[in-house]
Amino acid sequence: VNRSTLISIPTLVRVKPGALSRLGIYFQRAQHRRVLILASEGLPEEICNTARQSLQENQIEVVGWINIQDNSFERAALTFRDLPSKVDAVVGLGGGKALDVAKYIAFLARLPYYAVPSSLSNDGLCSPQSSLTIAGKRRSLSAALPHGVVIDVAVCLAAPRILWQSGVGDLAAKLTSVFDWKLAFHHKGEPVDDFAALLSDATVHQFMARPDFDLTGTSLLGTALLLNGVAMEICGSSRPASGSEHLISHALDSLSERPRLHGLQVGLAAYMVSQLQQQRTSEIAELFDRTDFWSTIASDPFSRREWLEAVRIAPTIKNDFFTVLSLRDCVPEIERIIDTDPRLAKCFHD
Numbered sequence: 001v002n003r004s005t006l007i008s009i010p011t012l013v014r015v016k017p018g019a020l021s022r023l024g025i026y027f028q029r030a031q032h033r034r035v036l037i038l039a040s041e042g043l044p045e046e047i048c049n050t051a052r053q054s055l056q057e058n059q060i061e062v063v064g065w066i067n068i069q070d071n072s073f074e075r076a077a078l079t080f081r082d083l084p085s086k087v088d089a090v091v092g093l094g095g096g097k098a099l100d101v102a103k104y105i106a107f108l109a110r111l112p113y114y115a116v117p118s119s120l121s122n123d124g125l126c127s128p129q130s131s132l133t134i135a136g137k138r139r140s141l142s143a144a145l146p147h148g149v150v151i152d153v154a155v156c157l158a159a160p161r162i163l164w165q166s167g168v169g170d171l172a173a174k175l176t177s178v179f180d181w182k183l184a185f186h187h188k189g190e191p192v193d194d195f196a197a198l199l200s201d202a203t204v205h206q207f208m209a210r211p212d213f214d215l216t217g218t219s220l221l222g223t224a225l226l227l228n229g230v231a232m233e234i235c236g237s238s239r240p241a242s243g244s245e246h247l248i249s250h251a252l253d254s255l256s257e258r259p260r261l262h263g264l265q266v267g268l269a270a271y272m273v274s275q276l277q278q279q280r281t282s283e284i285a286e287l288f289d290r291t292d293f294w295s296t297i298a299s300d301p302f303s304r305r306e307w308l309e310a311v312r313i314a315p316t317i318k319n320d321f322f323t324v325l326s327l328r329d330c331v332p333e334i335e336r337i338i339d340t341d342p343r344l345a346k347c348f349h350d
C-alpha cells in the first residue's frame with residue numbers, strides 16, 4: 001500500500017515572525033471566507049487584535065469567536081452542537097487547550113482546521129490526536145492533523161519562557177520514546193516505522209544543534225514539534241513521540257497534588273528513563289543545561305514521593321505498551337538516580 005494515499009499532512013505551513021498578521025491572507029488564498037475562531041481564555045489582547053485586524057483587512061468573516069477555558073469533551077460536544085452553519089474553516093488560536101478543542105471540533109465537522117499557537121509548550125499543535133478530558137479524566141482522542149499550521153515565531157518567543165522550556169522537554173522525550181519503540185520491536189515484535197523514527201530523531205537533532213531562546217531557536221523548536229506530529233501520522237501511532245517518559249507523566253497527572261506542565265514532566269522523566277535505557281543521557285543533560293531547563297524545575301521542585309509512585313504505576317497506564325519500564329522493576333533504580341544525580345539535586349523535595 002502506498003501510504004501517501006492514507007495520510008493527510010498540513011497543506012499550509014508558516015513558521016516565521018509576523019505570520020499572525022498574515023492570517024487573513026492565508027485564508028483568502030485558500031478561499032476560506034467564513035471562519036470560526038476558538039481562542040484561549042485570557043489570551044493577550046494584542047494577539048487577538050492582530051488576528052482580528054488581519055481577518056478584517058482581507059474580508060474574512062468571523063462567524064464565531066469562542067473563548068475556551070477548559071478542554072473537556074463535554075464542552076467540545078456542546079460547541080460542536082452549536083456550530084454556526086456555513087463555516088469554511090475552524091481556527092484554534094492560543095494555547096494547548098483551545099487548540100485541542102478546535103482540532104477535535106473541526107475533525108467531527110470534517111472542516112479544515114488551522115492551528116495558530118501562541119506558545120510552543122508541547123507537540124499537540126500538529127498531532128493527529130486531541131487531548132481532552134472526559135468526566136475529568138484525560139483522554140487522547142483520534143483526530144486529524146491540521147490543514148494549516150501558522151506559527152508566529154515572534155509571538156511564541158514573547159510567551160513565558162517556561163512554556164518554551166516545556167516544549168523543549170516534550171521534544172527531548174522523542175529520544176527516549178523512539179528507543180522504547182525499538183525495545184517493543186525486539187521484545188514483542190511490534191513493527192517500527194523506520195521513516196517515522198528517523199523523522200522524529202532528525203527533528204530533535206536539528207534543534208539540539210542550536211537550542212537558543214531567540215527567533216531562530218524558536219523557529220527550530222516549532223518546526224521540530226510540528227514534524228513530530230507528522231511522524232505520528234505517518235506510522236499511525238504515538239510511538240515516535242511518546243514512550244515510558246509519557247507514561248510517568250500521565251501517572252503524575254492522575255496522582256499528583258499539583259501536576260505541572262506536560263513538557264516539564266516528560267522532559268525530566270526522559271532524562272531519568274534515558275539512564276534506565278543507557279542511551280542519550282548526556283545529550284539530554286546538555287540540552288537542558290543550555291536551555292536552563294534545570295533552573296526552571298528547581299524553582300518549583302517536584303515531590304520525590306509522588307514521582308516514585310508514578311514510576312511504580314506507569315507500566316499499568318496503557319495496555320500492550322512495551323517500554324523500558326516493562327523490562328524490570330525500575331523503582332529502585334529511579335530512586336537511586338534521584339538521590340545521586342547531581343543535576344537532579346535541586347529538582348525534588350520530599
Ligand SMILES: [Zn+2]
Nearest residue numbers: 122123170266
Ligand atoms: Zn508529549
